[in-house]
Amino acid sequence: MTASLDPDAASPKGAQSLSRAVxxxxxxxxxxxxxxxxxxxxxxxxxxxxTAHRLAAALVHERLLAYDPAARLYSLGAFFLSLGDRAGKAAAEMAAEAEPASVPSLYQRPEYRGEAIPLAHLLCDRHLPGKRSHPAMIHxxxxxxxxxxxxxxLADYSSRFARVLATIGIRKGDCVxxxxxxxxxxxxxxxxxxxxxxxYMxxxxxxxxxxxxxxxxASAVRAIVAxxxxxxxxxxxxxxxxxVFLVEGDHINRIEGRVTQFWSSIYEAEPLTDAATYAENDPFMMTYSAKTVEPRYGLLTPVRALAEIEQxxxxxxxxxxxxVFWNMTDQGWEYGIFYGLVGPLLIGSSILFCDGPYDVSQGYRVLSKFxxxxxxxxxxxxxxxxxxxPSTASHxxxxxxxxxxxxPLPRDIIAxxxxxxxxxxxxxxxxxEAGMIVGMKHDPHDPRSLNRVSVGRxxxxxxxxxxxxxxxxLDAGGEGLLAIHVRRSPLFWFRAYSKDEAATKARFRFGNAYYITGDTGHIDADGWVHYSGQASHAISMHKD
Structure with missing residues (x-):
């Protein structure tokens, strides 16, 4: 970058602001x-x-630029990305043709785009007219x-606790x-x-x-609920x-924080009537890899990820x-958070929670009872x-x-x-960093699906x-690095790890056109994905 971009050099009279924006x-x-x-x-x-910040913000608002708050980086916005990208457009059209007619193109949905997305409305309040008494959660x-x-x-209690959080100074963008x-x-x-x-962390x-x-x-948490x-x-x-907001229970040893009883604070507070909004690139969730003690691969999930979650x-x-939907996975994993907490609320389905350590007999009981x-x-x-x-009378x-x-699962589990x-x-x-991107359906009425060596489409x-x-x-059948083509993947939302430039560069080693999954394999002429090496190292929601 050089000073040759001086916006005031030979600017037409009255067009200085436009020249600066350009x-x-x-x-x-x-x-x-x-x-x-x-x-x-x-x-x-x-x-x-x-001045640069003000102009950049205006260009983001007009969608000429895009801003990633996690990486603090500006890039060209959707308007420019749509111009002249014929290959990307053709690929998107082919993907749309390949989708079942019953599957909407969720990445085109306006509620997940823009600068004023009411997240609490999408996850709860919009369901109230027809589902006020419907269970948001069964425990x-x-x-x-x-x-x-x-x-x-849920709407009432969360509005009251939101008032409590706001009263102690928790603001937009703070981590709780x-x-x-x-x-x-x-x-x-x-x-x-x-x-x-x-x-939410x-x-x-x-x-x-x-x-x-x-x-x-690492995340500079402003408050704790525990x-x-x-x-x-x-x-x-x-x-x-x-x-510290502590759920009422048995006596604990004294802690240093400003301790407030969770339920008591809710009952004493008035509901917060005005819900905040997010921009599509604003983060609403913070997670780290669960496999290490140190906080690695910090992931700030932006609101635009809701399109992939709903899909x-x-x-x-x-x-x-x-x-009756039951996601058994724990809420500490992204899979459990995305599709066991956010996903059901997003589509107005009941969350089924079963507490305590995992137990097979309890699992069968819950399956049967509900x-x-x-x-x-x-x-x-x-x-x-x-x-x-599962064949006994009680199940x-x-x-x-x-x-x-x-x-991947072995054949005996599939059978x-x-x-x-x-x-x-x-x-x-x-x-x-992407959600679920490859899948295979094994159908008991289709013997061919039980014998496929691919991991899916x-x-x-x-x-x-x-x-x-x-x-x-590479062409079909070529063995190499598996990667997500970013421009042809409208549901792909990841752009950078929080405060980890080296890890981000490793994911985008060939530039921002490709996200490198870290796996090798090939895709055959019919579009089936095949992985090389140990199956246990295939792409995973829990992978480092």
């Missing part, structure tokens, strides 16, 4: 593939920092006690940690955080104290000024209005279920489909689900390609 556009167009920083714009244009305790939380009560097991408090806290435009129940404190420190068991793990981070709920998982028709689980959970007997199952995400349970098994793979809204070591796309 200079900013030129600076972004000439930036490195991942985008330009504000400092880069100042250097390239010679403008002051406030089953280990002892078999069932409780429900309606959409109406939630350390709670599956239950009513978790859903209320999450929705309250989104009502004020803040960032879930912490896995099995994290060690070191892992908890490292994540709290129960008495999990709050003990955060002692190192908590200072006398740290707001997967409706198409990948095939959740229908009449379904007549679950649509189940998604981790591979380890499906393997464990073979130890039980009258109503399953319609079973979905597994995370790793057990499709033949013993007698329902289709859908095995799907994805990245925490690419999901609508994504384009998967194979690259050689120089970043050149």
């Amino acid at each position: 200079a900013v556009l030129r600076a972004v167009a000439g930036a490195p593939p991942l985008g330009a920083r504000l400092a880069d714009l100042v250097e390239a244009t010679g403008l002051s920092k406030p 089953e305790s280990v002892s078999g006690q069932t409780s429900e939380l309606s959409f109406g009560r 940690a939630v350390m709670l097991p599956k239950g009513v408090e978790l859903i209320i806290a999450a929705l309250a955080i989104w009502r004020i435009g803040a960032v 879930p912490l896995f129940s099995t994290y060690s104290a070191s892992a908890v404190n490292a994540r709290l420190e 129960n008495r068991v999990l709050i003990e793990r955060a002692r190192k981070y908590i200072k006398p000024t740290t707001p 997967y709920m409706r198409h990948g998982l095939d959740v229908r209005d009449e379904d 007549r679950v028709t649509n189940l998604t689980a981790a591979p380890s959970q499906i393997r464990a279920w073979r130890r039980g007997d 009258q199952l109503a399953l319609r489909v079973v979905t597994v995400g995370g790793e 057990w689900v499709t033949q013993k349970l007698g329902v289709p098994l859908v095995n799907q793979y994805g990245h925490r 690419v999901a609508p809204g994504f384009s998967l390609v194979v690259l050689d070591d120089n970043g050149v796309e």
